[in-house]
Amino acid sequence: MAAEVCRSPSLRDVGPLQFRVLCRVRFSWAEVGQLQQLPSPFGVGHSGLIFSVCSMGNGTSRLYSALAKTLNSSAASQHPEYLVSPDSEHLEPIDPKELLEECRAVLHTRPPRFQRDFVDLRTDCPSSHPPIRVMQWNILAQALGEGKDNFVQCPVEALKWEERKCLILEEILAYQPDILCLQEVDHYFDTFQPLLSRLGYQGTFFPKPWSPCLDVEHNNGPDGCALFFLQNRFKLVNSANIRLTAMTLKTNQVAIAQTLECKESSRQFCIAVTHLKARTGWERFRSAQGCDLLQNLQNITQGAKIPLIVCGDFNAEPTEEVYKHFASSSLNLNSAYKLLSADGQSEPPYTTWKIRTSGECRHTLDYIWYSKHALSVKSALDLLTEEQIGPNRLPSFNYPSDHLSLVCDFSFNEEPDGLL
Numbered sequence: 435m436a437a438e439v440c441r442s443p444s445l446r447d448v449g450p451l452q453f454r455v456l457c458r459v460r461f462s463w464a465e466v467g468q469l470q471q472l473p474s475p476f477g478v479g480h481s482g483l484i485f486s487v488c489s490m491g492n493g494t495s496r497l498y499s500a501l502a503k504t505l506n507s508s509a510a511s512q513h514p515e516y517l518v519s520p521d522s523e524h525l526e527p528i529d530p531k532e533l534l535e536e537c538r539a540v541l542h543t544r545p546p547r548f549q550r551d552f553v554d555l556r557t558d559c560p561s562s563h564p565p566i567r568v569m570q571w572n573i574l575a576q577a578l579g580e581g582k583d584n585f586v587q588c589p590v591e592a593l594k595w596e597e598r599k600c601l602i603l604e605e606i607l608a609y610q611p612d613i614l615c616l617q618e619v620d621h622y623f624d625t626f627q628p629l630l631s632r633l634g635y636q637g638t639f640f641p642k643p644w645s646p647c648l649d650v651e652h653n654n655g656p657d658g659c660a661l662f663f664l665q666n667r668f669k670l671v672n673s674a675n676i677r678l679t680a681m682t683l684k685t686n687q688v689a690i691a692q693t694l695e696c697k698e699s700s701r702q703f704c705i706a707v708t709h710l711k712a713r714t715g716w717e718r719f720r721s722a723q724g725c726d727l728l729q730n731l732q733n734i735t736q737g738a739k740i741p742l743i744v745c746g747d748f749n750a751e752p753t754e755e756v757y758k759h760f761a762s763s764s765l766n767l768n769s770a771y772k773l774l775s776a777d778g779q780s781e782p783p784y785t786t787w788k789i790r791t792s793g794e795c796r797h798t799l800d801y802i803w804y805s806k807h808a809l810s811v812k813s814a815l816d817l818l819t820e821e822q823i824g825p826n827r828l829p830s831f832n833y834p835s836d837h838l839s840l841v842c843d844f845s846f847n848e849e850p851d852g853l854l
């Protein structure tokens with residue numbers, strides 16, 4: 435194996451502002467065998483890529499250094515390279531405004547951002563503490579967008595990572611969520627973890643065990659779920675990386691669940707992110723994965739004693755069984771985006787809209803579930819209109835993913851005892 439440290443500027447990858455230290459690792463298939471013996475924080479993708487599956491930071495950097503020393507340095511190879519954890523300890527904080535300006539400079543040839551507004555949902559529940567802003571977003575894995583998804587009306591130039599990542603960052607910087615729940619992240623270590631840590635977030639990544647990204651030539655590693663929270667607002671109480679099961683079988687889908695404590699109020703809550711199995715024909719499988727996730731969340735919230743927020747691309751319309759399991763769970767959950775409808779009972783008409791070879795795919799698949807007695811939704815970001823999305827649908831030069839971001843502001847209800 436050969437390990438080398440390379441330095442590269444930030445946003446372009448990524449611009450002149452920042453300076454990054456990255457560790458680049460190359461290893462042979464023989465070494466992949468050795469890597470399989472490693473303890474759980476590390477995993478090996480089936481194309482021979484190494485990745486860490488635990489929360490990043492100093493601990494992982496140290497683990498990585500230890501790993502590098504255990505491998506035989508004579509066995510250099512021509513096998514795929516993968517960028518492992520950058521050492522975020524040495525990274526300077528970034529001013530979000532400066533990063534936004536850098537993103538806009540990269541995007542100067544693109545059409546302007548779509549305007550989306552927060553809808554005030556007026557709860558009669560005043561809170562003395564600032565709301566908790568949660569963003570749910572399937573950001574579209576770069577390898578899947580370029581190699582698998584077949585977005586037939588989307589020009590390949592619109593998918594260029596150097597610009598698309600700026601559109602993703604711009605969306606995050608525009609809404610400044612306190613908590614960010616992402617799916618299809620295949621640029622965690624080289625983009626989101628280093629940049630978001632410099633914006634004050636603590637991140638965790640859990641890749642899919644057999645990510646379809648690894649089948650794509652020139653992939654950037656596996657895709658998975660990522661969860662980020664602002665360190666100045668929350669303290670991590672505990673964290674669980676969950677590989678979902680279906681009828682007791684281990685599946686390729688994952689979730690992250692973390693218990694956080696608000697620094698202002700000392701109130702605790704659990705936040706979870708997941709991405710369930712896609713495609714028609716897999717409805718029962720998704721339902722079983724949902725049941726497994728609910729069971730895990732029952733245990734983590736001590737039988738619903740701790741308020742819960744679950745964000746996900748469920749790959750299921752509201753008519754599906756998995757949706758009904760969540761809606762009728764003893765965890766007492768409601769789906770936040772229903773509150774945007776006139777009667778508060780209907781999900782939005784779409785959260786994803788794309789054109790594949792099979793035709794137009796317009797579906798409601800993404801949700802933010804919350805403990806309806808313990809939490810209130812103060813406001814929610816409205817969705818893009820059909821006109822904004824345009825005739826070629828998503829992704830596009832204006833919007834980086836085939837899924838829309840969902841953003842909600844939550845507050846704790848005053849007297850949740852016994853009502854969770």
Ligand SMILES: NC(=O)C1=CN([C@@H]2O[C@H](COP(=O)(O)OP(=O)(O)OC[C@H]3O[C@@H](n4cnc5c(N)ncnc54)[C@H](OP(=O)(O)O)[C@@H]3O)[C@@H](O)[C@H]2O)C=CC1
Pocket residue numbers: 480572578582583584618642644645646649686687710711712713747749790
């Ligand atoms: N070697 C092995 O033993 C195994 C390998 N694998 C690999 O994993 C892949 C499947 O993984 P799995 O996690 O089950 O994947 P999923 O079926 O859940 O889908 C993977 C991704 O494909 C996107 N997708 C959904 N519908 C379509 C479509 N019609 N066309 C193109 N893309 C679509 C989904 O995006 P969205 O959620 O946005 O809809 C999703 O991110 C296999 O193709 C294989 O490569 C899997 C298991 C075992």
Ligand SMILES: [Mg+2]
Pocket residue numbers: 572574575578618
């Ligand atoms: Mg997708």
